[in-house]
Amino acid sequence: MIRAFALLGRRAAPILAVSVFVGLLIPPLAELCRPFLLPALFVPLMVALIRLDVGLALDYARRPWLVLALVVGLMGVAPVVVHGVVRLLGVDEAIATGVVLMATAAPLMAAPAFALILGLDVALATVAATAATLVAPFTIPPLALLLLGLELNISAGALFLRLAGIVGGALAGALLCRRLIPASWLRANAQAVDGFAVFWLAFFAVGVMAGVTAKLFAEPGYVLGCLAASLIANPALQVAGALAGVGFDWRQRLTLGLVAGNRNMALVLIALADRAPFEIVVFFAVAQVPMYLMPLALQRVARRLRRPPGSPDRN
Numbered sequence: 001m002i003r004a005f006a007l008l009g010r011r012a013a014p015i016l017a018v019s020v021f022v023g024l025l026i027p028p029l030a031e032l033c034r035p036f037l038l039p040a041l042f043v044p045l046m047v048a049l050i051r052l053d054v055g056l057a058l059d060y061a062r063r064p065w066l067v068l069a070l071v072v073g074l075m076g077v078a079p080v081v082v083h084g085v086v087r088l089l090g091v092d093e094a095i096a097t098g099v100v101l102m103a104t105a106a107p108l109m110a111a112p113a114f115a116l117i118l119g120l121d122v123a124l125a126t127v128a129a130t131a132a133t134l135v136a137p138f139t140i141p142p143l144a145l146l147l148l149g150l151e152l153n154i155s156a157g158a159l160f161l162r163l164a165g166i167v168g169g170a171l172a173g174a175l176l177c178r179r180l181i182p183a184s185w186l187r188a189n190a191q192a193v194d195g196f197a198v199f200w201l202a203f204f205a206v207g208v209m210a211g212v213t214a215k216l217f218a219e220p221g222y223v224l225g226c227l228a229a230s231l232i233a234n235p236a237l238q239v240a241g242a243l244a245g246v247g248f249d250w251r252q253r254l255t256l257g258l259v260a261g262n263r264n265m266a267l268v269l270i271a272l273a274d275r276a277p278f279e280i281v282v283f284f285a286v287a288q289v290p291m292y293l294m295p296l297a298l299q300r301v302a303r304r305l306r307r308p309p310g311s312p313d314r315n
Contacts, residue, residue, distance in 0.1 A: 008195030012117040013295040019202035020292035023209025024216070033207030040204035041109055041266060042170055047197035048112030048122060049174035050186065056123035070128045073244060074260060075139045078237065079103040083147045094222070095229045097148055098283030101268045102233065104143045106132035107259035108291070109166065110204075113197045114258060118298050121255040128259045133163050140268060205292050212285045215278075222279065226286040234290035237261040254298060262291050 008015060023030035033040075060066060082103035086096040107129040108114070115125035137159035144150040178186075186193060216223040241260025245253035265284040 002189060002192045005192040005195030005199065006189070008198040009117075009191035009193070010195075012194065012198045015198060015202055016205065016292045017296050019205040020209075020289050022202075023206040024213050026206075027210070027213045030206055030208075030210040030213075033203055034210040035207075037204055037207050037266070038166075040200045040207060041264075042166060043200040044110040044113035044197040045167070046170040046173045046177070047193060048110075048116050048126065049171055050177050051116055051190070051193060052112070052122055052126055052174075056121075057126050060123055060127040067127065067131050070256075071131050071135050073241075074107060074128065074132045075104070075135055076143075078240075078260065079143050079147065082233070082237075091229065092222075092225060094277075094279045095225050095283060097150075098226065098280050098287070099229055099233050100147055101144065101150075101280065102230075102263050102265055102284070102287060103237070104140050104147075105263035105265050105268050106136040108262040108264045109133065109170075110197075110201055111259050111262055113201065114262065114295060115255055117194060117198065118254075118258070118295055119251075120258060120298075121251050124252055124255045125259055128256070129264075130167060132259075133167060133264070134160070137163060144268075201292075205288055208285045208288055210285075211278075212282055215282050223282060223286060226283045227289060230283070230287035231290050234261045234287070234294065237263075238294070254301065258298070261294070 023033070079100060083100045086099050091099065107125075109129060111129045112122050112126040114120075115122045137156040140159070141156060212223065238257035238261030240257075242253040242257035244260075245256040248256065265287060269281065269284065
């Protein structure tokens with residue numbers, strides 16, 4: 001089992017890229033995985049926290065102006081700018097709603113796990129994702145109302161408790177694992193630990209596609225439009241996030257791009273509860289495609305940036 005997870009850890013990027021299409025190609029498997037989406041979100045976050053350099057995370061957390069700038073940029077500036085762009089371009093109403101709601105969401109809770117897999121700054125990803133997630137209950141409802149006219153039927157307090165429970169539970173699980181598992185074993189089996197996170201990330205990618213295949217056959221234009229919009233919005237936000245990281249090194253800038261482009265749309269679904277139109281659910285599912293494809297590109301970029309100047313490209 002350790003060897004199998006280690007293999008997943010070594011081949012994380014291509015496995016994640018393939019997994020996002022498995023749910024589309026095998027709808028019964030997607031339906032089978034769907035009830036377990038919450039643990040599929042929870043486990044990768046816990047694994048990233050297990051492997052987190054706590055000292056580095058605390059260094060970031062002790063810089064309140066940095067944390068404030070991250071939260072304002074991710075949770076305030078990004079959705080307003082995205083709303084303006086989609087309106088200016090005249091994007092289809094349903095797709096535009098999905099894109100704007102995506103931008104209102106906090107970074108993916110698995111962002112630290114993606115950063116770990118890609119060799120980026122896990123501490124920065126953790127601080128950004130955690131701070132934005134805890135602020136999300138107080139920004140998502142008013143922004144949804146202000147930008148889209150959507151009134152969400154959940155209080156900020158209730159949403160905060162749900163999200164704090166997920167983050168707090170992952171933190172508690174990580175602390176318990178750190179206490180029970182020797183640090184030497186974690187270091188020796190780092191790839192297997194990462195592979196365990198990859199397994200659950202792939203599991204989520206399969207389960208979130210439940211119902212999308214049927215929608216694709218029924219309304220191919222809409223689903224392909226969602227795919228096109230997400231393939232533009234995700235990289236655009238990543239580029240904007242990286243460019244905003246003035247003064248950071250390349251690992252930190254790629255990490256900022258990672259958290260800016262990959263948003264936790266499950267948070268918005270939690271806020272919408274059973275009032276979410278199926279078209280929005282489909283958009284959020286299809287928007288996983290760039291999330292799971294981009295690590296392949298980012299892995300190559302990170303590898304090039306790590307390579308000493310003048311050394312040959314072996315890829």
